[in-house]
Amino acid sequence: MPQQPKQERAIQTRKEILRAAAVVFDQAGFAGASINRILAEANLTAGALYFHFKSKEDLARAVMTAQPDSILPWLSSEGLQRLVDITLVWAHQLQTDIVLRAGVRLTTEQGAFGVRDVAPYQDWSRIMADCLRVAVEKGELQAGIDPVELAEFVVEACTGMQTYSAVVSEDRADLVDRVIRMWRLMMPGIAVPTVIARTEVSPARARALLDAMTSAATMTPAHGTP
Amino acid sequence: MPQQPKQERAIQTRKEILRAAAVVFDQAGFAGASINRILAEANLTAGALYFHFKSKEDLARAVMTAQPDSILPWLSSEGLQRLVDITLVWAHQLQTDIVLRAGVRLTTEQGAFGVRDVAPYQDWSRIMADCLRVAVEKGELQAGIDPVELAEFVVEACTGMQTYSAVVSEDRADLVDRVIRMWRLMMPGIAVPTVIARTEVSPARARALLDAMTSAATMTPAHGTP
Structure with a gap:
């Protein structure tokens, strides 16, 4: 199953993005949070983030339902x-x-x-x-x-x-x-x-x-x- | 009691400012509300407002406790x-x-x-x-x-x-x-x-x-x- 490690990595990345988004939302609220600040906190590129979430609102929904x-x-x-x-x-x-x-x-x-x-x-x-x-x-x-x-x-x-x-x-x-x-x-x-x-x-x-x-x-x- | 009508007018003005502030806060939330918009809604001058409330935050507190x-x-x-x-x-x-x-x-x-x-x-x-x-x-x-x-x-x-x-x-x-x-x-x-x-x-x-x-x-x- 060559897909497995890739999938696991994707799950880890998604989890790390959620954690980074949570840190920024917790500090700054929705209005004060920016995708750039979340990327910096997660130490990831925009591409990696947009693969998982299409917008700040999408990220906020994911944090809310987690x-x-x-x-x-x-x-x-x-x-x-x-x-x-x-x-x-x-x-x-x-x-x-x-x-x-x-x-x-x-x-x-x-x-x-x-x-x-x-x-x-x-x-x-x-x-x-x-x-x-x-x-x-x-x-x-x-x-x-x-x-x-x-x-x-x-x-x-x-x-x-x-x-x-x-x-x-x-x-x-x-x-x-x-x-x-x-x-x-x-x-x-x-x-x-x-x-x-x-x-x-x-x-x-x-x-x-x-x-x-x-x-x-x-x-x-x-x-x-x- | 010559003071009475003046006091009553002040009470009325304060009430009207509170109502106008409530209209604007209700529509726009705290962040979206501005003193200018509240003045326009109340049809009052800034002087009349600042006689009763010293800031937007002060107004918000008054609306909260009313x-x-x-x-x-x-x-x-x-x-x-x-x-x-x-x-x-x-x-x-x-x-x-x-x-x-x-x-x-x-x-x-x-x-x-x-x-x-x-x-x-x-x-x-x-x-x-x-x-x-x-x-x-x-x-x-x-x-x-x-x-x-x-x-x-x-x-x-x-x-x-x-x-x-x-x-x-x-x-x-x-x-x-x-x-x-x-x-x-x-x-x-x-x-x-x-x-x-x-x-x-x-x-x-x-x-x-x-x-x-x-x-x-x-x-x-x-x-x-x-």
Whole structure:
């Protein structure tokens, strides 16, 4: 398969462009970002970039929709606990993961630069609704809770929490606490008592998930070695 | 009191400047707005404007913090119903009230233009916490619900709902439905059963509140006539 290394290189290049774009979008916002600055950050030629993305707007869309990739591959929980874990990891990673942070910034600011892309909201809603469908099957939710409705509301609440947190605290330092507060307020109305009792929603849970991610990530380079 | 008419004129001028600024901010965002365009919209001289506001940023802050004035004076309900009413009227007025809409746009986009003003969030949180303190006194809330915590979460959720709604629907046409969904999901976890049963959270409630506002507003010019 002579194509394989070339494809892998293309995937790596695309990933590097996304990271470089995220760095520039995170610092400068959409309006302040330029293709030249992204090329300098990525140390690539314009040709390499335009092979993957046709415009700054196209790049912004890719960064916006890349958000779940920073979180989902690292989680093994199911149902309501998985939804809680997504929000905990999201809240924490938003302080450190540049692609996630730029994606969120672009998503909430997109109105300011004339883009209206529903995809990042709908992707998150779908992912969260999937968790809640499993929760329904497992009998975790109270009767009458609709997975799609609750998922959309959690996306809305997370959107607002990070906006509020970004204004009130440095680097959204209080966002994990806000997520925990949301679940404390929501749980009694949505989950059955046994599930409320066993679902972990705490700073300790957030730390454990992040430790697991960090050790998994440091093991990644070992892939492919004998 | 020879000062009175002058003061009243100053109040009127300030109000007119705010309205004109809101029109321009609503159309163009903070970055696209200019003092000249606001002056043209208000049909005023620069001197009149700078008597009230010292910069575009100062104007933006005033529009951001004027949000509650579009809602609170029209409501007579108390406790949890008052909080519900605020969110219903807010959701509806955001589609039509230009000062409110510009205030919300500037508040959520402020990061994009380098402003970080906590006041609009904190004002809303304080107003909502006041409603919830009355709700606690009236025995409307479940044990352990903290007015300040719940108020901040409602502000966060409303912030995210309008961001999501602005991207998904034209002129946030679905925002009232989103607010109603929030209360349907939250109520069982925060209010006692008798209060859940009697609290009105419906499109009909929203319409009734708006009708009352409209008839009160059309009566306003009658003030001062014999």
